Amino acid sequence: MPETKNLIAYFSRTGNTKAIAEMIQAQVGGDLFAITTKEPLPKTFQQQLTAAQADQESHHDPELADQVTDFAQYDHIYLGTPTWDMALPQPVASFLSSYDFNGKTVLPFATNSGFGTGTVFSQIKDLAKGANVLPGLTLKGGNESDGEDFVITGNYQQEVQDQINDWLNQN
Numbered sequence: 001m002p003e004t005k006n007l008i009a010y011f012s013r014t015g016n017t018k019a020i021a022e023m024i025q026a027q028v029g030g031d032l033f034a035i036t037t038k039e040p041l042p043k044t045f046q047q048q049l050t051a052a053q054a055d056q057e058s059h060h061d062p063e064l065a066d067q068v069t070d071f072a073q074y075d076h077i078y079l080g081t082p083t084w085d086m087a088l089p090q091p092v093a094s095f096l097s098s099y100d101f102n103g104k105t106v107l108p109f110a111t112n113s114g115f116g117t118g119t120v121f122s123q124i125k126d127l128a129k130g131a132n133v134l135p136g137l138t139l140k141g142g143n144e145s146d147g148e149d150f151v152i153t154g155n156y157q158q159e160v161q162d163q164i165n166d167w168l169n170q171n
């Protein structure tokens with residue numbers, strides 16, 4: 001049987017989802033891809049929240065800075081995202097609209113500051129047309145409004161590693 005090719009794609013503003021993507025890559029192998037926007041993101045949390053809400057409301061898909069090389073080669077797409085306003089950040093919607101997901105297996109993972117993932121996983125399911133979308137992994141990330149940007153360190157990093165391993169074993 002040919003080897004499964006993994007793409008670990010993630011969107012991350014303050015590094016939590018990125019750290020998790022790197023931990024997943026260390027376990028499963030494959031290529032990492034950072035989803036970034038052509039226009040730089042607003043600097044402060046409040047500016048980002050206002051911009052995110054406006055983009056989500058108008059379903060505006062921002063232009064992305066880079067493209068995955070030969071997306072067709074990948075079988076498993078691990079897709080990481082923060083939760084923004086209890087929903088999917090629009091740059092991740094742009095990513096999902098950019099490629100043909102038919103026949104792919106998508107393994108979504110999402111961070112949040114403690115309020116949960118809202119509609120993130122159902123939106124991924126809707127947008128990854130033709131893909132087999134497996135149950136998502138939810139992890140607590142940072143809380144910028146409390147000045148806690150990055151939290152995947154120390155004991156908590158080990159806890160995250162255990163949750164990643166459990167999820168990978170189940171999928």
Ligand SMILES: Cc1cc2nc3c(=O)[nH]c(=O)nc-3n(C[C@H](O)[C@H](O)[C@H](O)COP(=O)(O)O)c2cc1C
Binds near residue numbers: 017049050087112117
């Ligand atoms: C614009 C914005 C909106 C957010 N909305 C939510 C939310 O609705 N619920 C929640 O639990 N966390 C929310 N968060 C917190 C992020 O999901 C959390 O900090 C996440 O770990 C950030 O990931 P990152 O470090 O990879 O960017 C929001 C953060 C930002 C910047």
